[in-house]
Amino acid sequence: MNNFIFQNPTRLIFGKGMIAELNKAIPADKKIMITFGGGSVKKNGVYQQIQKALQGREYIEFWGIEPNPAIETLRKAIALGKEHSIDFLLAVGGGSVLDGTKLISAGLKYDGDAWDLVKKGAYHDTVPMGSVLTLPATGSEMNSGAVISCHETQEKYPFYSNYPVFSILDPETTFTLPPHQVACGLADTFVHVMEQYLTTPGQSRLMDRWAEGILKTLIEIAPKIRENQHDYNLMADFMLSATMGLNGFIAMGVTQDWCTHMIGHELTALHGLTHGATLAIVFNGTLRTLRQQKKEKILQYGERVWGITGENEETRLDKTIEKTASFFQSLGLSTRLSEENIPDTTILEIERRFNERHAAFGEAENVNGAMARKILENCK
Amino acid sequence: MNNFIFQNPTRLIFGKGMIAELNKAIPADKKIMITFGGGSVKKNGVYQQIQKALQGREYIEFWGIEPNPAIETLRKAIALGKEHSIDFLLAVGGGSVLDGTKLISAGLKYDGDAWDLVKKGAYHDTVPMGSVLTLPATGSEMNSGAVISCHETQEKYPFYSNYPVFSILDPETTFTLPPHQVACGLADTFVHVMEQYLTTPGQSRLMDRWAEGILKTLIEIAPKIRENQHDYNLMADFMLSATMGLNGFIAMGVTQDWCTHMIGHELTALHGLTHGATLAIVFNGTLRTLRQQKKEKILQYGERVWGITGENEETRLDKTIEKTASFFQSLGLSTRLSEENIPDTTILEIERRFNERHAAFGEAENVNGAMARKILENCK
Numbered sequence: 001m002n003n004f005i006f007q008n009p010t011r012l013i014f015g016k017g018m019i020a021e022l023n024k025a026i027p028a029d030k031k032i033m034i035t036f037g038g039g040s041v042k043k044n045g046v047y048q049q050i051q052k053a054l055q056g057r058e059y060i061e062f063w064g065i066e067p068n069p070a071i072e073t074l075r076k077a078i079a080l081g082k083e084h085s086i087d088f089l090l091a092v093g094g095g096s097v098l099d100g101t102k103l104i105s106a107g108l109k110y111d112g113d114a115w116d117l118v119k120k121g122a123y124h125d126t127v128p129m130g131s132v133l134t135l136p137a138t139g140s141e142m143n144s145g146a147v148i149s150c151h152e153t154q155e156k157y158p159f160y161s162n163y164p165v166f167s168i169l170d171p172e173t174t175f176t177l178p179p180h181q182v183a184c185g186l187a188d189t190f191v192h193v194m195e196q197y198l199t200t201p202g203q204s205r206l207m208d209r210w211a212e213g214i215l216k217t218l219i220e221i222a223p224k225i226r227e228n229q230h231d232y233n234l235m236a237d238f239m240l241s242a243t244m245g246l247n248g249f250i251a252m253g254v255t256q257d258w259c260t261h262m263i264g265h266e267l268t269a270l271h272g273l274t275h276g277a278t279l280a281i282v283f284n285g286t287l288r289t290l291r292q293q294k295k296e297k298i299l300q301y302g303e304r305v306w307g308i309t310g311e312n313e314e315t316r317l318d319k320t321i322e323k324t325a326s327f328f329q330s331l332g333l334s335t336r337l338s339e340e341n342i343p344d345t346t347i348l349e350i351e352r353r354f355n356e357r358h359a360a361f362g363e364a365e366n367v368n369g370a371m372a373r374k375i376l377e378n379c380k
Numbered sequence: 381m382n383n384f385i386f387q388n389p390t391r392l393i394f395g396k397g398m399i400a401e402l403n404k405a406i407p408a409d410k411k412i413m414i415t416f417g418g419g420s421v422k423k424n425g426v427y428q429q430i431q432k433a434l435q436g437r438e439y440i441e442f443w444g445i446e447p448n449p450a451i452e453t454l455r456k457a458i459a460l461g462k463e464h465s466i467d468f469l470l471a472v473g474g475g476s477v478l479d480g481t482k483l484i485s486a487g488l489k490y491d492g493d494a495w496d497l498v499k500k501g502a503y504h505d506t507v508p509m510g511s512v513l514t515l516p517a518t519g520s521e522m523n524s525g526a527v528i529s530c531h532e533t534q535e536k537y538p539f540y541s542n543y544p545v546f547s548i549l550d551p552e553t554t555f556t557l558p559p560h561q562v563a564c565g566l567a568d569t570f571v572h573v574m575e576q577y578l579t580t581p582g583q584s585r586l587m588d589r590w591a592e593g594i595l596k597t598l599i600e601i602a603p604k605i606r607e608n609q610h611d612y613n614l615m616a617d618f619m620l621s622a623t624m625g626l627n628g629f630i631a632m633g634v635t636q637d638w639c640t641h642m643i644g645h646e647l648t649a650l651h652g653l654t655h656g657a658t659l660a661i662v663f664n665g666t667l668r669t670l671r672q673q674k675k676e677k678i679l680q681y682g683e684r685v686w687g688i689t690g691e692n693e694e695t696r697l698d699k700t701i702e703k704t705a706s707f708f709q710s711l712g713l714s715t716r717l718s719e720e721n722i723p724d725t726t727i728l729e730i731e732r733r734f735n736e737r738h739a740a741f742g743e744a745e746n747v748n749g750a751m752a753r754k755i756l757e758n759c760k
Contacts, residue, residue, distance in 0.1 A: 001394075001551075001612075001613055001616040001617065001620070002395065003395025003396060003397075004392075004394050005391065005392065005393050005394070005401075006391070006392040006394065007389070007390070007391040007392065008388070009387070009389050010387070011385065011386070011387040012385065012387065013385050014383060014384050014385070014632065015381070015382065015383025015633070017383075021385075171381075204613075204616070204617060204620065205597045205600060206593065206594065206597045206617055206620050206621050206624065207620075209590075209592075209593030209594070210590055210593050212589075212593070213589030213590050213592070214586065214589070217585045217586045217589055220585060221585065232381075233381055233584075236584070236633065237584060237586055240381070240584065240587075240632060241586050244586065249629060252392075252394065252620065253394065253395070253616065253620070
């Protein structure tokens with residue numbers, strides 16, 4: 001096991017009706033700006049619950065943080081927040097609203113252009129933020145990460161800020177999500193876990209078990225959710241799994257990978273594909289390409305998560321990789337670039353971008369431009 | 381899944397050589413009192429590492445917090461701390477030193493006798509504390525609980541204070557622990573997990589998987605640890621499992637039991653038996669007595685953790701209960717009261733004490749005096 005320092009200060013407020021806790025959760029003297037996405041929260045009653053919880057409190061609203069939040073939008077929110085001397089942010093929505101609000105939270109304390117902070121990668125002088133999460137997927141509600149896009153340059157980069165001081169998760173808010181969003185959330189969570197699990201074997205027995213525990217939970221609930229998205233316990237397990245999949249709890253003392261994500265971000269930047277949907281494609285390419293490098297852990301994953309055993313290792317590897325693709329397909333997601341009409345020129349462009357950045361992603365730092373191209377060719 | 385609020389602010393500083401982080405971890409302006417147990421830390425080099433890390437810092441030392449920390453000892457530490465206006469505590473040792481220091485931390489901010497606080501059950505105005513853990517078992521390094529004894533009255537009660545601000549865990553400090561202490565730590569962790577897992581079925585698929593993940597890890601490492609207590613990765617997994625077993629991470633949205641612990645505490649209070657050793661006995665009685673009430677979850681545990689399957693439920697229950705006792709026996713621990721020469725009069729005294737306190741412990745609140753007696757008779 002590697003040495004590590006772990007701390008996650010976020011207060012998780014979880015369950016039916018818990019949006020009512022909002023007033024208590026935000027200190028009384030704070031000047032609040034609430035950030036929203038497109039407006040679905042007005043249809044599903046979340047907005048009304050928030051209004052009720054914050055009755056008598058003063059706040060301003062910023063609407064329109066889009067999927068894959070863009071610096072162009074966030075600059076406007078930062079300007080508005082500065083104008084009103086905002087000192088508390090409440091993000092209401094999915095991972096994109098939360099991610100965008102993390103940059104706003106840093107931007108409010110920064111004099112220059114906030115895109116500098118994204119390019120820098122991290123900034124910790126921030127205005128405190130809380131969240132009401134409505135779409136389980138990114139884990140942003142209980143981690144310090146965010147991913148920010150720039151429309152002008154078609155770029156998309158990770159950025160690290162501070163943890164939300166609290167996050168409210170009411171599984172009932174997920175009942176009316178579009179099924180495709182739920183599918184992408186399940187795929188996103190699955191691959192988050194894989195990025196922390198499918199690395200060097202034998203680093204921590206416990207972390208392996210916990211990662212496998214999330215994977216098994218996702219595999220168990222996914223078909224049931226597709227049958228009935230209004231089952232509270234199912235959606236609660238989904239919501240909790242998504243949070244636990246990327247809050248550091250399964251990353252203690254183990255190395256991580258993230259090459260699938262880095263390639264997926266490029267697909268989103270170039271084609272606007274939903275994040276989870278990019279992972280459901282690229283991860284298959286990663287497995288096929290790094291099959292030998294990750295052999296031992298793929299075999300462990302196959303056996304413990306899918307029950308794939310037998311004498312012949314190559315057959316077990318084949319079956320495990322197939323099972324993984326079938327899982328994404330069972331969610332109704334594409335598992336090939338061709339299904340999303342992504343052309344070969346995109347593969348070349350991603351290779352070029354990786355080369356330009358002198359990228360060497362992945363646990364073994366061997367996912368450079370050429371390797372990214374192989375991975376993408378393996379899921380064409 | 382039940383509604384819940386989760387927050388665990390402790391900073392976990394984990395790994396080889398991490399005691400060196402101590403100076404950074406304690407704010408520069410603090411007046412420190414370091415609390416210790418009997419002195420084993422001088423033999424295993426932990427004391428010297430702490431001295432080195434805190435070179436140039438001023439601190440006082442309090443020695444002699446005994447196993448099952450007694451209010452009689454802690455009163456002296458509180459008096460010393462008040463005399464020196466101590467505003468930071470560093471506990472160095474196992475769960476007993478940490479538990480005792482939690483009461484000191486509260487006692488330093490309280491004008492009356494600290495036993496009042498124990499009787500009250502909780503107190504949150506505390507002096508901050510950090511810890512260097514040397515014995516994995518209680519989880520005290522990453523939770524707010526403590527258990528305090530009173531020699532005069534032969535009483536032992538749980539008490540809730542604040543979380544350590546940091547805890548340093550170096551697996552190398554466990555290499556020289558007496559094997560019986562390691563065995564008790566493994567049993568303690570196992571039963572901590574059971575108290576949160578062996579309750580109403582179907583509350584959270586994920587929490588079930590995580591609890592089972594700790595149990596499987598313990599079962600895998602226990603025999604290996606008995607062979608070689610100097611294997612770093614084994615001891616790291618043990619240490620991490622013990623912390624994760626009682627820091628709230630497997631308790632989200634699920635009900636808990638703790639009746640085995642409440643009975644075990646009485647055995648320690650009356651006979652001085654090590655905490656983990658009491659659990660390795662009493663838990664078998666709990667399983668045998670509440671076999672029907674906990675049937676569904678025992679079957680799940682048997683199947684997923686021990687691989688016990690088959691048509692006949694009663695046989696599976698038998699096998700699972702036997703396997704559990706065998707596990708404790710494999711650690712070299714007693715699983716019957718008679719093996720520790722505990723007489724029938726103790727059973728009657730515990731029944732009397734439960735009745736006197738109008739106790740109704742356990743998830744179903746049905747473990748009163750009569751039920752405690754049955755549980756103890758079932759592990760005579």
